Ligand SMILES: Nc1ncnc2c1ncn2[C@@H]1O[C@H](COP(=O)(O)OP(=O)(O)OP(=O)(O)O)[C@@H](O)[C@H]1O
């Protein structure tokens with residue numbers, strides 16, 4: 001039996017991917033740019049084993065077996081990496097016809113609007129590549145893209161661009177690293193997980209409906225995104241947080257404007273999300289410059305970009321504006337520990353407005369994380385499979 005075990009990170013988009021020009025190959029209508037988050041806080045971990053004795057391909061996600069054959073995206077990732085293995089000379093340790101068993105585990109909630117599909121498919125494709133000795137290059141990103149579009153960006157650390165490409169077969173729709181995590185190492189994120197029981201419209205169907213019905217989406221793809229991508233790349237290059245934050249917040253707002261322009265509309269943000277937006281704008285105003293930027297994906301959770309040095313003050317302000325009965329517990333503030341600071345009157349005596357939102361218990365928990373590296377391989381002792389079967393839950 002041959003095995004490989006790897007971890008892969010989540011990424012959070014700054015310039016958003018929203019809309020496909022080819023549903024099957026997952027080809028986007030515009031470029032997107034993201035920041036990869038540290039896998040120490042949030043990651044997918046995947047083991048793939050190949051053996052002559054396996055009768056069929058099988059997959060377990062968080063301990064539960066998933067239908068393999070019925071999952072076209074899973075199948076396409078396996079086929080894609082095997083095709084690359086063949087193209088790389090075929091000098092393999094074992095025949096490609098051997099079946100595989102795959103076990104994967106996310107250390108954060110799956111399918112809860114926290115980009116588990118991005119980390120999950122990036123991890124799957126990266127682990128398959130290690131097993132079949134396929135190098136990490138742009139071709140591999142075209143395979144991850146076919147698991148979930150945003151997954152191609154999780155194959156690299158730091159800041160990453162997914163170039164839309166123009167060829168019909170998708171061969172030039174690839175992810176490239178813009179700069180490594182070390183370029184802007186004090187870039188941190190607070191993820192405000194919002195209490196929300198409602199079932200969302202998934203990204204896949206939401207963006208499909210947007211392409212079919214939104215009168216604004218093509219204008220966004222052809223006129224707005226190219227300019228913003230160019231400006232964001234300069235902001236990242238210069239570590240210009242002010243420009244970075246402005247573009248990021250406008251991008252988030254435009255994604256949700258397109259979602260509302262979809263017919264019937266897709267409503268992803270809720271009242272708490274909108275309070276987070278108001279909070280950030282008021283907080284920045286009091287700070288006198290942009291200290292924090294929000295972005296929202298296809299759900300109500302607020303992701304706040306903030307430099308490391310501003311995290312303690314920002315968190316204290318959040319605790320005042322969105323107080324929570326559980327806020328002293330480790331279950332409430334997950335991830336990198338934050339030193340406590342006292343914030344009573346914001347940035348000045350007359351600046352208490354931000355802290356009067358007073359939306360008690362509207363956040364479920366907060367994750368503090370930061371910019372991080374791409375996927376990596378672990379030793380066999382970290383395997384999620386024993387004799388080809390998943391570890392007990
Ligand atoms: N570790 C993993 N390995 C393989 N597939 C995964 C993994 N984690 C998630 N997935 C796939 O992604 C699906 C969840 O994707 P979905 O888009 O619904 O949620 P999400 O990515 O967590 O949220 P969002 O896209 O809104 O940020 C799962 O049902 C599963 O098919």
Ligand SMILES: C[C@@](O)(CCOP(=O)(O)OP(=O)(O)O)CC(=O)O
Pocket residue numbers: 012013015016017018026032117147148149150151203204205296297298
């Ligand atoms: C709002 C987004 O997070 C949309 C992500 O969409 P997915 O990558 O989940 O969609 P599929 O390609 O259909 O799997 C924005 C982004 O990550 O760029």
